[in-house]
Amino acid sequence: MFSSKEAFKQRFLEKFEKMYSKSFAESTLQEQYNTLGQLVREFVSHDWIETNEFYRSNQKKQAYYFSIEFLLGRLLGSNLLNLGVRDIIEVGLKELGVDLIELEEQEVDAGLGNGGLGRLAACFLDSLASLSLPGHGVGIRYKHGLFDQKIVDGYQVELPEQWLRNGNVWEIRKASHSIEVKFGGEVQVSHNGQLMFHHVNAETVTAVPYDMPVIGYQNKVVNTLRLWSAEPSQFRPDKGDVMKYKRETEAISEFLYPDDSHIDGKILRLKQQYFLVSAGLQSIIRSYLKNNYDLLQFHQRVAIHVNDTHPVLAIPELMRILMDEHGFGWEEAWEITTHTISYTNHTTLSEALEKWPTSIFKPLLPRIYMIIEEINERFCKQLWMKYTGNWKRIEEMAIIAHGMIKMAHLAIVGSHSVNGVAQIHTDILKSREMKMFYEFYPYKFNNKTNGITHRRWLMKANPELTSAIKDAIGDEWIVNPKKLALLMDYAKDASFQDKIFEVKQCKKRSLAKRIKSLTGIVVDEQSIFDVQVKRLHAYKRQLLNILHIMYLYNRLKEDANFSITPRTFIFGAKASPGYYYAKKIIKLINTLAVKVNNDPKTKEMLKVIFLENYRVSLAEEIIPAANVSEQISTASKEASGTGNMKFMMNGAITIGTLDGANVEILEEVGSDNIYTFGLTADQVLAYQRNGGYRAHEYYHHNKYLHQVIDQLVGGFFSVTSQEFETIYDSLLVQNDEYFVLKDFHSYVHTHEKLGAAYNDQNSWLEKSIINIAKSGRFSSDRTIKEYADEIWKIHSSKQ
Numbered sequence: 037m038f039s040s041k042e043a044f045k046q047r048f049l050e051k052f053e054k055m056y057s058k059s060f061a062e063s064t065l066q067e068q069y070n071t072l073g074q075l076v077r078e079f080v081s082h083d084w085i086e087t088n089e090f091y092r093s094n095q096k097k098q099a100y101y102f103s104i105e106f107l108l109g110r111l112l113g114s115n116l117l118n119l120g121v122r123d124i125i126e127v128g129l130k131e132l133g134v135d136l137i138e139l140e141e142q143e144v145d146a147g148l149g150n151g152g153l154g155r156l157a158a159c160f161l162d163s164l165a166s167l168s169l170p171g172h173g174v175g176i177r178y179k180h181g182l183f184d185q186k187i188v189d190g191y192q193v194e195l196p197e198q199w200l201r202n203g204n205v206w207e208i209r210k211a212s213h214s215i216e217v218k219f220g221g222e223v224q225v226s227h228n229g230q231l232m233f234h235h236v237n238a239e240t241v242t243a244v245p246y247d248m249p250v251i252g253y254q255n256k257v258v259n260t261l262r263l264w265s266a267e268p269s270q271f272r273p274d275k276g277d278v279m280k281y282k283r284e285t286e287a288i289s290e291f292l293y294p295d296d297s298h299i300d301g302k303i304l305r306l307k308q309q310y311f312l313v314s315a316g317l318q319s320i321i322r323s324y325l326k327n328n329y330d331l332l333q334f335h336q337r338v339a340i341h342v343n344d345t346h347p348v349l350a351i352p353e354l355m356r357i358l359m360d361e362h363g364f365g366w367e368e369a370w371e372i373t374t375h376t377i378s379y380t381n382h383t384t385l386s387e388a389l390e391k392w393p394t395s396i397f398k399p400l401l402p403r404i405y406m407i408i409e410e411i412n413e414r415f416c417k418q419l420w421m422k423y424t425g426n427w428k429r430i431e432e433m434a435i436i437a438h439g440m441i442k443m444a445h446l447a448i449v450g451s452h453s454v455n456g457v458a459q460i461h462t463d464i465l466k467s468r469e470m471k472m473f474y475e476f477y478p479y480k481f482n483n484k485t486n487g488i489t490h491r492r493w494l495m496k497a498n499p500e501l502t503s504a505i506k507d508a509i510g511d512e513w514i515v516n517p518k519k520l521a522l523l524m525d526y527a528k529d530a531s532f533q534d535k536i537f538e539v540k541q542c543k544k545r546s547l548a549k550r551i552k553s554l555t556g557i558v559v560d561e562q563s564i565f566d567v568q569v570k571r572l573h574a575y576k577r578q579l580l581n582i583l584h585i586m587y588l589y590n591r592l593k594e595d596a597n598f599s600i601t602p603r604t605f606i607f608g609a610k611a612s613p614g615y616y617y618a619k620k621i622i623k624l625i626n627t628l629a630v631k632v633n634n635d636p637k638t639k640e641m642l643k644v645i646f647l648e649n650y651r652v653s654l655a656e657e658i659i660p661a662a663n664v665s666e667q668i669s670t671a672s673k674e675a676s677g678t679g680n681m682k683f684m685m686n687g688a689i690t691i692g693t694l695d696g697a698n699v700e701i702l703e704e705v706g707s708d709n710i711y712t713f714g715l716t717a718d719q720v721l722a723y724q725r726n727g728g729y730r731a732h733e734y735y736h737h738n739k740y741l742h743q744v745i746d747q748l749v750g751g752f753f754s755v756t757s758q759e760f761e762t763i764y765d766s767l768l769v770q771n772d773e774y775f776v777l778k779d780f781h782s783y784v785h786t787h788e789k790l791g792a793a794y795n796d797q798n799s800w801l802e803k804s805i806i807n808i809a810k811s812g813r814f815s816s817d818r819t820i821k822e823y824a825d826e827i828w829k830i831h832s833s834k835q
């Protein structure tokens with residue numbers, strides 16, 4: 037169908053007329069986008085069916101990645117890339133007077149995630165399909181994704197996101213595959229030879245699946261992302277207020293919770309979690325049984341992965357289905373369940389570890405609660421055998437204690453594999469947060485360092501760099517990203533360095549244009565583009581970056597002999613709507629931007645840009661244009677980070693702490709090619725243990741630091757002195773929980789080295805090329821191979 041541009045053009049025009057019954061001359065961009073999207077989706081239908089058929093007839097073990105978030109971004113561009121039809125379509129459309137890039141920009145990002153965890157899930161889907169692995173996503177079809185961010189007078193304002201407003205060309209509603217999910221009610225027990233549990237008087241919700249194709253890279257594989265939507269059930273007996281029921285039901289899949297790393301014990305969130313796992317599991321089991329497979333072999337044919345604890349009710353839900361619906365006894369059901377489920381932890385921040393009060397849980401999910409109680413009781417008995425008399429330890433490890441259900445404990449007990457997302461993170465889990473569990477179940481723990489799909493983050497986001505790489509080393513790296521290492525031979529090559537320089541300049545020029553159109557600000561394309569884009573969080577320390585910019589500004593103002601290589605500091609970040617401190621930091625960045633950008637004395641040297649509404653599609657424009665990647669979290673706090681990998685792959689040099697995957701980036705590129713600074717994780721953890729940190733000492737002993745901190749509250753900015761009081765207090769009154777002051781000096785000094793290094797362009801370009809060359813390890817293809825081989829035991833259909 038897309039074999040020639042002529043064939044494409046004909047199909048495209050036919051499709052347009054069918055969809056819109058008008059002449060193409062009257063088409064809008066939106067209609068053109070919809071037409072192309074529909075055409076592409078229909079184009080993959082055949083391979084989609086074939087892929088499913090292949091898995092079925094070859095009895096392939098399937099993996100299902102359960103995740104409360106999938107941060108997909110736009111799909112048209114990556115689908116065309118993976119199908120290998122982008123060029124033909126681009127030329128064909130051009131002849132029809134249509135610009136493909138303009139069409140791509142019509143697509144609203146699918147922003148069904150907050151940040152790292154959701155984007156990781158999306159990268160994993162791309163890798164699964166591209167490696168011809170039978171692995172699928174299971175999630176929720178939120179009507180509204182992560183809020184749209186507007187900046188008004190420097191403050192963040194949230195608006196409801198509306199990604200479905202023009203429909204979604206990629207999804208297929210499969211009403212006939214709907215599932216009933218039950219909430220509330222009571223459990224009745226009957227004795228009929230064996231104990232039987234009946235969930236009665238429950239409120240039923242219908243889960244309707246919407247399937248989206250996940251297209252592999254030029255391999256004819258099309259896997260499935262199944263997103264569930266909540267609708268009123270037709271089987272609900274007439275129980276009064278229908279409108280209320282409708283509202284409450286639809287609310288389940290209405291909004292994505294916008295918090296990142298902070299629990300909010302809302303009952304609706306718990307409903308979402310159970311809705312996802314119950315619909316997902318029931319539907320997997322339904323199709324499993326349709327194939328006449330024996331449930332005793334479930335774990336040999338199905339792997340279920342829970343992405344953080346949010347879908348962890350998959351454990352009691354699978355137990356429920358096996359026991360109550362299929363008559364299994366506890367031991368058998370437990371054997372099957374624990375061998376089916378595996379779990380990833382994505383954070384050690386205690387405020388993000390999920391706990392549910394039994395008082396909320398029990399009435400909402402009575403049968404699931406009973407099962408968790410039983411799991412807990414049996415687990416505690418096991419603990420008693422090993423740690424007889426050690427009540428304290430048993431209490432600390434219990435799943436239910438003091439009226440709370442600890443979801444991470446349930447995840448560890450009910451699964452066969454527990455992994456962290458970077459080596460240092462896994463080590464911290466084993467030696468601290470999950471130490472007691474590691475001692476009890478050492479064989480369950482393993483590391484899977486995160487990765488990113490090089491198809492979206494290099495090939496799609498940076499076609500210019502892609503072709504420069506291909507010209508140098510061919511294209512073997514596309515299917516085997518480790519082969520990017522062949523670029524090492526070109527690191528010192530003057531003409532390749534020139535090319536890399538040109539590519540970077542070209543991406544900086546495009547970003548500068550975008551910045552101009554979004555903010556009206558003109559930035560110097562020759563300046564260092566220094567970028568920090570990620571969720572706003574105290575531990576990620578955007579504040580450290582800001583204090584450094586304030587320092588540079590002060591020095592430039594006060595010391596005629598002080599000079600720097602011109603810099604453009606670029607920020608992008610959403611703050612959780614209820615996170616007061618994070619919102620103040622956004623206001624601070626914007627306030628600083630106004631001051632710095634308009635000062636005649638510094639505006640040639642320094643610019644501060646805050647790009648609103650940071651999201652996947654904006655990341656694809658920003659990251660390729662970066663010279664410097666800011667990865668400056670308090671050591672031990674960032675589980676992995678994945679932005680760090682995207683920047684590296686696009687040739688930016690990292691300034692970062694020894695945290696998360698930065699440690700492994702250092703291992704790959706060597707200390708000449710990354711700028712690390714600050715406390716190590718061990719030092720941070722030691723300070724936290726011994727309480728020996730005194731923030732105010734750093735304030736008193738560093739005059740520059742003293743000055744910038746005073747400026748937060750002293751009329752330096754044209755705002756009231758209360759505006760940034762919270763930030764000031766976090767540093768000096770609350771003793772600087774994230775060691776900003778402690779690391780300030782080392783950060784400033786390291787930035788000086790970085791600035792000097794940039795001025796030696798040949799050596800800078802060499803570093804840049806080495807970063808690209810060594811980024812292959814951070815392709816999510818590597819990560820997914822490890823999950824497939826070591827956890828899920830699934831096999832490629834090409835083997």
Ligand code: 26W
Pocket residue numbers: 150151152153154156295296297298299300344382383388389390457486674675676677678696
């Ligand atoms: C229940 C509230 C909540 C919401 C989200 C708790 C925890 C989360 C996520 C686990 C936060 C998250 O996205 N973590 C990030 O996961 C990435 C992928 O593994 C890592 O690269 C980041 O370091 C980690 O912060």
